[in-house]
Amino acid sequence: MPRFYCAAPLVSDTELDLPAGAARHVQVLRLQPGDAITLFDGRSQDEYDATVTRMGRSDVQVRVGAARSMAREPARQxxxxxxxxxxxxxxxxxxxxxxxxxxxxxxxxxxxxxxxxxxxxxxxxxxxxxxxxxxxxxxxxxxxxxxxxxxxxxxxxxxxxxxxxxxxxxxxxxxxxxxxxxxxxxxxxxxxxxxxxxxxxxxxxxxxxxxxxxxxxxxxxxxxxxxxxxxxxxxxxxxxx
Missing domain, CATH: 3.40.1280.10 (SPOUT methyltransferase, trefoil knot domain)
Incomplete structure (x- = not known):
């Protein structure tokens, strides 16, 4: 499933306009409404399921789904x-x-x-x-x-x-x-x-x-x-x- 960094606050069960970089990447991949993606904010080990709801010319809207904690970092910093x-x-x-x-x-x-x-x-x-x-x-x-x-x-x-x-x-x-x-x-x-x-x-x-x-x-x-x-x-x- 495609993963995208999203600096905006991620809250389950909300609609979100993706930041420009992530939106551009979604468009390059030619994803369509209904396609599933994964979002993360880069500040925690949580990642979020999300679904594309609208594809505009330069903007992409998604619905943020459930969060899950995925510990993939080394134990030592x-x-x-x-x-x-x-x-x-x-x-x-x-x-x-x-x-x-x-x-x-x-x-x-x-x-x-x-x-x-x-x-x-x-x-x-x-x-x-x-x-x-x-x-x-x-x-x-x-x-x-x-x-x-x-x-x-x-x-x-x-x-x-x-x-x-x-x-x-x-x-x-x-x-x-x-x-x-x-x-x-x-x-x-x-x-x-x-x-x-x-x-x-x-x-x-x-x-x-x-x-x-x-x-x-x-x-x-x-x-x-x-x-x-x-x-x-x-x-x-x-x-x-």
């Missing part, structure tokens, strides 16, 4: 802080991280980052990545849409409350000697932040800043992975722990 890879690799990373159940993504500008944006261009890129996450949730069955946070420099972000949460496990992807393999980390039940660099990784100075801020060095083994692959490998290991 894992947040990724990522030095943004170049080109379209960040799109791919966010899509796959959403499919794997990431709780949020913090895009970072680092010394070796190719992509460095600010102002309106940065806002547009974040909005684009948020739409990528929404589309991935529609496809994979996730009901909680991960938040794509505004871009920050690594040094700025390390000073924020999010990066300093003492109740979060904080891990830094590092190739330095003595880094604990992620697969061998003690199992923890609470949330975690995983910090990973762009192409070429974080600089030594950036790693030192992160360690001083409370991030523990961790590794993914002897192979050197691409920036986007490393973040997803860590996410997979941590959500299964």
């Amino acid at each position: 894992i947040h990724l802080a990522v030095g943004m890879p170049a080109n379209d690799r960040m799109d791919w990373l966010i899509e796959k991280a959403t499919e794997l159940g990431v709780a949020s993504v913090q895009p970072l500008m680092t010394e070796r980052s190719v992509l460095k944006l600010s102002g309106e261009r940065a806002d547009k890129k974040i909005a684009h990545w948020q739409s990528v996450a929404i589309s991935a949730c529609e496809q994979c069955g996730g009901n909680l849409v991960p938040v794509i946070h505004p871009m920050q420099s690594l040094s700025q972000w390390l000073k924020t409350p999010a990066a300093g949460q003492a109740d979060h496990q904080r891990l830094l992807l590092s190739l330095r000697a003595g880094s604990t393999p992620v697969a061998r980390l003690p199992v923890q039940a609470g949330p975690a932040w995983f910090l990973s660099g762009p192409e070429g990784g974080l600089s030594q100075a950036e790693e030192e800043l992160a360690i001083v801020a409370g991030f523990a060095p961790a590794s993914l083994g002897p192979r050197v992975l691409r920036a986007e692959t490393a973040a997803l490998a860590a996410l997979t290991l941590l959500t299964q722990a």
Whole structure:
């Protein structure tokens, strides 16, 4: 059954005009009155049965049916802080991280980052990545849409409350000697932040800043992975722990 993200409040046994994005998607699929769909608001694990009641030229009306709670998220919240890879690799990373159940993504500008944006261009890129996450949730069955946070420099972000949460496990992807393999980390039940660099990784100075801020060095083994692959490998290991 087709699934659609709907930011509007969802209430059973009410009529609803779908937001523009969802309405356009329904029209592209050429659904007709009487067809069944599923709606979710991205903020809870509830999803709603719904039925198309009217198809207009640019609007679609549905009747919202029963709600049901569908827990498809990992038991542990894992947040990724990522030095943004170049080109379209960040799109791919966010899509796959959403499919794997990431709780949020913090895009970072680092010394070796190719992509460095600010102002309106940065806002547009974040909005684009948020739409990528929404589309991935529609496809994979996730009901909680991960938040794509505004871009920050690594040094700025390390000073924020999010990066300093003492109740979060904080891990830094590092190739330095003595880094604990992620697969061998003690199992923890609470949330975690995983910090990973762009192409070429974080600089030594950036790693030192992160360690001083409370991030523990961790590794993914002897192979050197691409920036986007490393973040997803860590996410997979941590959500299964």
